[in-house]
Amino acid sequence: MQMTFRWYGEGNDPIPLSHIKQIPGVTGLVWALHDVPVGEVWPMDRILEVKGQAEKAGFNIDVVESVNVHEDIKLGLPSRIQLIENYKQTIRNLAQVGVKVICYNFMPVFDWTRTDLFKELPDGSNALFFEKAKTVDVDVTEVFDRITQGSKGFTMPGFEPEKRPLILNLFEQYKGMTEEKMFENLKFFLDAIIPTCEECDIKMAIHPDDPPWDIFGLPRLIKSEKNIQKFLDLNPSPYNGLTLCSGSLGSGTENDVAAIIRKFHDRIHFAHIRNVKHFDNGDFIECSHRSCDGDVDIADVVKAYHEVGFKGYCRPDHGRHIWGEEAHCRPGYGLYDRALGIMYMWGVWDALEQAQQRLGNIKTSA
Numbered sequence: 001m002q003m004t005f006r007w008y009g010e011g012n013d014p015i016p017l018s019h020i021k022q023i024p025g026v027t028g029l030v031w032a033l034h035d036v037p038v039g040e041v042w043p044m045d046r047i048l049e050v051k052g053q054a055e056k057a058g059f060n061i062d063v064v065e066s067v068n069v070h071e072d073i074k075l076g077l078p079s080r081i082q083l084i085e086n087y088k089q090t091i092r093n094l095a096q097v098g099v100k101v102i103c104y105n106f107m108p109v110f111d112w113t114r115t116d117l118f119k120e121l122p123d124g125s126n127a128l129f130f131e132k133a134k135t136v137d138v139d140v141t142e143v144f145d146r147i148t149q150g151s152k153g154f155t156m157p158g159f160e161p162e163k164r165p166l167i168l169n170l171f172e173q174y175k176g177m178t179e180e181k182m183f184e185n186l187k188f189f190l191d192a193i194i195p196t197c198e199e200c201d202i203k204m205a206i207h208p209d210d211p212p213w214d215i216f217g218l219p220r221l222i223k224s225e226k227n228i229q230k231f232l233d234l235n236p237s238p239y240n241g242l243t244l245c246s247g248s249l250g251s252g253t254e255n256d257v258a259a260i261i262r263k264f265h266d267r268i269h270f271a272h273i274r275n276v277k278h279f280d281n282g283d284f285i286e287c288s289h290r291s292c293d294g295d296v297d298i299a300d301v302v303k304a305y306h307e308v309g310f311k312g313y314c315r316p317d318h319g320r321h322i323w324g325e326e327a328h329c330r331p332g333y334g335l336y337d338r339a340l341g342i343m344y345m346w347g348v349w350d351a352l353e354q355a356q357q358r359l360g361n362i363k364t365s366a
């Protein structure tokens with residue numbers, strides 16, 4: 001398991017690389033060019049700039065999160081042909097600096113959605129919260145504004161300001177869109193880009209829909225074991241794989257995340273690990289990584305990765321905002337709780353490694 005940490009880039013992330021360096025065992029930065037408009041080719045000089053910054057600080061840039069997919073591709077519009085060509089050129093450019101995995105999503109209109117970005121927890125920390133009632137029969141521009149205005153000035157992927165005037169039109173365009181049709185559009189995209197990924201040795205890793213159910217009347221695809229199977233069957237290449245996010249899938253009470261990992265491990269290229277706590281009415285809040293603090297058994301999730309000999313990339317996904325950092329951190333992406341999460345994962349992982357070694361010693365001495 002190769003531990004990484006998401007970093008939003010120089011001038012766009014308040015966490016200095018020197019601080020990330022002090023978290024034990026982090027070898028790579030998960031990065032993106034957040035200011036390049038969705039659909040445009042990522043320029044080589046900008047990619048090289050990030051590579052230089054990362055290498056100077058002692059990190060690899062093997063994982064990109066995300067190269068976002070233009071809505072026209074998800075909608076299956078004729079303009080997708082040129083947009084897919086641009087996507088392929090970005091893949092080729094990223095291959096030139098040795099990128100190995102691209103995380104992306106195929107969520108319609110919005111990326112991950114929460115209704116409150118700084119909801120207080122009983123211990124005085126705060127975290128991302130989803131209140132189901134606030135996503136039913138609501139004005140979607142209000143939802144957009146609540147997220148962007150509550151983000152303390154940080155850019156929120158999927159909620160780019162240029163999208164704001166287009167929201168209503170986008171919802172109009174998605175009218176009548178079905179899960180089946182979106183799966184077809186996803187297959188069209190995959191069949192077009194996977195040969196380029198194979199040539200470039202870059203693995204695609206789709207992120208589950210978050211939360212894993214239809215919201216605002218839009219169909220969502222990557223939300224259950226059944227749909228993950230369907231997705232993987234769309235294109236059987238090993239280059240068509242998953243970002244397995246324990247928090248996104250784990251928000252759905254019916255998803256057994258550890259079982260999903262055990263089943264699909266050979267197609268998981270990137271692991272996002274975090275915990276969530278469910279409420280009976282369908283609301284959920286993000287919480288510490290520790291198994292007993294939430295409803296996803298993170299110790300078992302790590303155990304599943306260990307059991308299958310996972311060699312891919314991993315990152316703590318979101319964290320709570322603790323020790324006052326909500327005053328200046330990006331929602332969900334403070335430093336401290338994500339660092340604590342890493343130490344929890346290493347704790348479980350190292351204990352399993354040692355137990356395995358002891359077992360090996362017993363067997364060889366017997």
Ligand code: DNO
Binds near residue numbers: 065
């Ligand atoms: C949330 C992230 C997602 C993820 C995208 C990938 O914090 O895990 O926003 O980056 O869905 O495209």
